[in-house]
Amino acid sequence: MAGNSFGTLFRLTTFGESHGTALGGVIDGCPAGLELDTGKIQYELDRRKPGQSAIVTQRKEPDEFRILSGVFEGKTTGVPIGFVIENTNQKSHDYSHIKDSYRPSHADYVYDRKYGFRDYRGGGRSSARETACRVVGGAIARQLLRDISIEAYVSSVGDIFLEKPYQELDLSGREDNPVRCPDSKVAARMEEYIKEIRKQGDTVGGTVTCVIRNVPIGLGEPVFDKLHADLGKAMLSINAVKGFEYGSGFCGAKMKGSAHNDLYNPDGSTKTNLSGGIQGGISNGMDIYFRVAFKPVATIMQSQPTIDRDGNTVEMQGKGRHDPCVVPRAVPIVEAMAALVLADHYLINRNAKL
Amino acid sequence: MAGNSFGTLFRLTTFGESHGTALGGVIDGCPAGLELDTGKIQYELDRRKPGQSAIVTQRKEPDEFRILSGVFEGKTTGVPIGFVIENTNQKSHDYSHIKDSYRPSHADYVYDRKYGFRDYRGGGRSSARETACRVVGGAIARQLLRDISIEAYVSSVGDIFLEKPYQELDLSGREDNPVRCPDSKVAARMEEYIKEIRKQGDTVGGTVTCVIRNVPIGLGEPVFDKLHADLGKAMLSINAVKGFEYGSGFCGAKMKGSAHNDLYNPDGSTKTNLSGGIQGGISNGMDIYFRVAFKPVATIMQSQPTIDRDGNTVEMQGKGRHDPCVVPRAVPIVEAMAALVLADHYLINRNAKL
Amino acid sequence: MAGNSFGTLFRLTTFGESHGTALGGVIDGCPAGLELDTGKIQYELDRRKPGQSAIVTQRKEPDEFRILSGVFEGKTTGVPIGFVIENTNQKSHDYSHIKDSYRPSHADYVYDRKYGFRDYRGGGRSSARETACRVVGGAIARQLLRDISIEAYVSSVGDIFLEKPYQELDLSGREDNPVRCPDSKVAARMEEYIKEIRKQGDTVGGTVTCVIRNVPIGLGEPVFDKLHADLGKAMLSINAVKGFEYGSGFCGAKMKGSAHNDLYNPDGSTKTNLSGGIQGGISNGMDIYFRVAFKPVATIMQSQPTIDRDGNTVEMQGKGRHDPCVVPRAVPIVEAMAALVLADHYLINRNAKL
């Protein structure tokens, strides 16, 4: 089934495996006339790429993209934007340990069962390497959205939480440390913890919070395609995500209506924002904010028992260069997916009225 | 934008407003040859309908559905199944208090801004009455899924939590009390609390947990249309939902990989199931379970300040018959949406292999 | 497979069988704020309905539609417009002659093979009665298109051709005779011929030409969703259609480029219009015109040999009240489908540029 596209009017289709020839994608539906800053696209890719700091995987992937179509004299032309990211560092070294065995909590087993066989090199299509293409798509979506700001940051690593609400933080500061946590003190503790975890040959989960400002009123469709439903799907489609909440989220489920309702100011803004900038599935102009839970990376540098294709129990030793904690590199991916959702709904909403 | 359809191959399109002539829908893509038990559909509608117990809204809506097409001699014919639910009790009494004013944390304001005006009677299309159509669609999807069991239940109301994991519960017991909580003692406390809240003229939120068993291996598409991403979107599209988590969920974000990984048994099942029955977006045959957060109902029987169309501050008194807590009636809606997602992916997966 | 929807942004989904409870549909994506003239919708339905003249089927179907949602105080609200047409005259009289046997050149045989069984009453879903729903959808699309005029007419019946090009005809005159041919003399000959054919217990084919004026420049997408490709699909989806050509059509295939090219006037209009108002799949502001071929109705009032489910040869005698020639009643259907295509592309094109 054709399931590798995201979005209706601003639609990204991606292709490519971890260790195939190249990854890439097509953005279809970007209106003509957008001046495209390719430097900004590469900047986002660099935020996602391996090897950028001491606490992420030390793999070397240059992640350079090449636009093949859809841009002329620096502007989008209204036709599809095709792009590729060549796989340059993906020498197919020894994969014999995972060729016939299933890494626990990876997709190896289900791929074999669903498709009959699988491209076992580096996880194939199930690898998070695919998200590089989302970052390219999101970076273009972002340029379409101009005044809308989308800022994600790491809000927890393991048990270490950034307790302050986003309103009290300078989110631009999230780029000043490798964790991408905008509070430097908390960031330092998180960094320390990630290093400790790595030494243990282990991994740890975390959460990313995303804040979107300057959203026009009216984005989102009332019933199935509610803005937060599409944001939720977008986030849940990112590798390793286990949960999504927006506005008051799971805490809101404990509250009373009299405390939860957001009362209006005369200009239509609300005094509080437990709604998270969305009411009835439609943006109301207040900040949109949501939180995304990432499980710990499944590949650990420890020995684990598992099974092979034939059901034999085998011992598997984690190999390769993997992230001890995925959230620092997940930040630009969360932003990219949010940008894709907003760009799509921005175009959709142009037809709400005559 | 055409956003009132859900699903790709098993697709439900709904229409209708709270106080319009009728609601209804079309199910397109149901394979031919399914013997349809209409009693089971009505049973699900009755589980959702108002007035079924003392702790839900006392509105009277018979919610009887009529199938108009797609079924012949008791079996689906492979062509679209159209159905309607007439609005019989929706006398348009006095709506002057909301015609020109905006109920806090409702969709009134954003509808006016998005569409230029709105059908203000009972919330129009933004009313949760629309979910009756989803229940019809889900009840049909369910019959297609035969052996797959989908059981949702109330797992919290306000601060009262059902602490036991689902494995220790007899979920069929959830229908023995009006709260739909399978632990009768916790249910009693929840019921008491909801009555108390109602007396205060207030409302309260809660959570619904859903467990899906006997899922074939292979449902779900690897990248954007991951099974849990579609489940998440489905749940987040239900009125009042603020969060979704599956498997280990937000707790998983605090864990280490060595503790989180699900190790395999020789038969491919896993010893633990923090993955929640889905790996890499694809079902692995273990139980799927997820939790959904519902905010408190926005309409409270108290006076609240708000604004009118012109930005004047006005006082608004809650009127009508509303639910003090939405989760008991949300249970069949959660099940219906889960059934729609599974039926869709069941059909999609038939084409995974040659 | 979910294949009962047409259009992307202005999308019509239909349901219903010839002799089921009711037919109906959902129009999703109609922008809010359109004042809807329901009289105009009924007018179009009446143009399609049986019994309107002596040369069409004498079945009695009132074909009254009821809008169930999406319209408030006379205006569209931006949410889906649901409607039904009850089947009032479809007494299931005796269908034993087609229950187990296959009418030649009907869909009976392929339905049985595709779906395993079929609703044999009056052709079920394969009946052209479904097009009543398209006429409702098209009549609404038309009101969205305001200044764009869509006029179809009968351009041939059997060997009788209306030779004059559309520019020399007063198309409004097509409604002055039962054939819907705008030249009264040719119409009279056609009428005579259809009566003669009916007396023979036979049927005859014909063509419908459609002219669309005042089309804005820019409708249509360059590659797969060319405006004429979508018009072609729309027309070919109408029962009994065997061919479609636009602009110079099949004649154009005999011409030289030096004769076929349309040269520009200074204002961007063209001196000739062999392109048929569309270049590269995109409307250029000139008149769009195309021609649609309809085969003779398959049900004839003569005895024909055929087979039953078991492959036995049986004799079949045509029964019931059928059209001797379908084109007079096809005219409003062609117009409706053209309106649906244009409304869809009108909305799509709003996002061509920033």
Place this chain on the structure above:
Amino acid sequence: MAGNSFGTLFRLTTFGESHGTALGGVIDGCPAGLELDTGKIQYELDRRKPGQSAIVTQRKEPDEFRILSGVFEGKTTGVPIGFVIENTNQKSHDYSHIKDSYRPSHADYVYDRKYGFRDYRGGGRSSARETACRVVGGAIARQLLRDISIEAYVSSVGDIFLEKPYQELDLSGREDNPVRCPDSKVAARMEEYIKEIRKQGDTVGGTVTCVIRNVPIGLGEPVFDKLHADLGKAMLSINAVKGFEYGSGFCGAKMKGSAHNDLYNPDGSTKTNLSGGIQGGISNGMDIYFRVAFKPVATIMQSQPTIDRDGNTVEMQGKGRHDPCVVPRAVPIVEAMAALVLADHYLINRNAKL
């Protein structure tokens, strides 16, 4: 709007302009386990490519494709197949003559009006060079369809018609001459005529007939997505196509029902096949055949008056290496589009029944 994809379950998305960096595409939905013969793909590309004979354009485009993903150890893996065709010969020589002026009967003018500006190099996205990507997609679809044979051929050039019906022809012989007409004598006359036309600096239109055999019964959806409606859209989406007819086509519109009906043999096959292998939109197992009309190429090697962006009249002299007649090279494109439609419906039909 996202309009560069074709197909629902077997879906091709293309990108690329005539003189951009590269063209390419993504095939999403190809089931896993298909052994892919890349030689057959290149063979189809070579049938389409320029310079293959004396009667087509003498441009040099190697048209070598590179598969980037979705194939592992020679078999499809069930994930998207990305591919590119680099533009190696597209030196951007002098385009000043078309940069600001509009070639008659080309898409230059409408692109400027729709998008605000255009990539004028070689027609940009409106160039038929895009069809190379369709040929790759179609060649893969074809391998999925195994036993189904799809054979197109040139059935007319200008006024020279191949009168014999396809049943009397050996279609494999169409590859024995540069015109791709399976009757060598008629082919010789066509070739002569094309050379003559070229000498005149002119171009000429023609028709392509396509025959599809061994089609399983049941492909095609009853209402909007009729098999012939999708074939029609596919063909009309090819550059320069003006008309489509299948089975009896426009001739059928002149016939009587008693002559047109296809009577059944006891095995369900029909004695005649005016239906063209499709009844009620669904394949009946008989040969599918259809005819496609191509207008003459708009670029002629003669001087024509036209206008520039500002509406000034200018003289334009045709330049470059263009086809005098497009149909010989259109043959593989017609086959490719037919294969895409059939592959899509083949997958769709797998879900017709339980």
